[in-house]
Amino acid sequence: xxxxxxxxxxxxxxxxxxxxxxxxxxxxxxxxxxxxxxxxxxxxxxxxxxxxxxxxxxxxxxxxxxxxxxxxxxxxxxxxxxxxxxxxxxxxxxxxxxxxxxxxxxxxxxxxxxxxxxxxxxxxxxxxxxxxxxxxxxxxxxxxxxxxxxxxxxxxxxxxxxxxxxxxxxxxxxxxxxxxxxxxxxxxxx
Numbered sequence: 001x002x003x004x005x006x007x008x009x010x011x012x013x014x015x016x017x018x019x020x021x022x023x024x025x026x027x028x029x030x031x032x033x034x035x036x037x038x039x040x041x042x043x044x045x046x047x048x049x050x051x052x053x054x055x056x057x058x059x060x061x062x063x064x065x066x067x068x069x070x071x072x073x074x075x076x077x078x079x080x081x082x083x084x085x086x087x088x089x090x091x092x093x094x095x096x097x098x099x100x101x102x103x104x105x106x107x108x109x110x111x112x113x114x115x116x117x118x119x120x121x122x123x124x125x126x127x128x129x130x131x132x133x134x135x136x137x138x139x140x141x142x143x144x145x146x147x148x149x150x151x152x153x154x155x156x157x158x159x160x161x162x163x164x165x166x167x168x169x170x171x172x173x174x175x176x177x178x179x180x181x182x183x184x185x186x187x188x189x190x
Contacts, residue, residue, distance in 0.1 A: 041062065068100050
């Protein structure tokens with residue numbers, strides 16, 4: 001009996017602690033963990049970027065203006081896409097799927113897979129000093145906006161976290177009370 005109460009109390013307190021302290025989310029969906037790779041394909045009319053192990057390989061690719069760049073998915077069982085600023089292939093890409101792009105202006109063209117945060121890369125066309133390099137971006141000093149005044153705070157509807165914590169705390173207190181009751185009975189019996 002004592003062993004059952006002890007196991008129940010430990011399980012209840014462990015669950016309550018996890019809820020109160022918070023449980024970290026599972027790590028999943030991250031991008032490339034292999035590090036940055038680069039290739040210089042200037043002088044070639046075509047180049048390839050492969051998607052392997054949730055990485056764009058090479059991560060950065062330098063090409064001449066007008067070169068054809070093929071993006072090919074080599075990952076088995078992993079879905080990717082390639083999204084750039086107003087260019088890319090936003091549909092799902094599976095093993096063996098490919099598409100080709102050609103840039104007609106010098107610049108830096110970053111891209112990413114929207115399914116895997118951190119899976120990013122960039123195509124550097126020519127010197128990289130052109131469209132997409134920030135060369136034509138104007139920068140102004142930041143102006144502080146007028147302050148925002150909050151007049152009423154509203155609790156989120158459907159939030160049950162408080163009830164869960166209160167319930168687990170109640171279970172923990174109940175288990176602690178049960179342990180105390182068991183000790184009292186044991187001491188009276190002795």
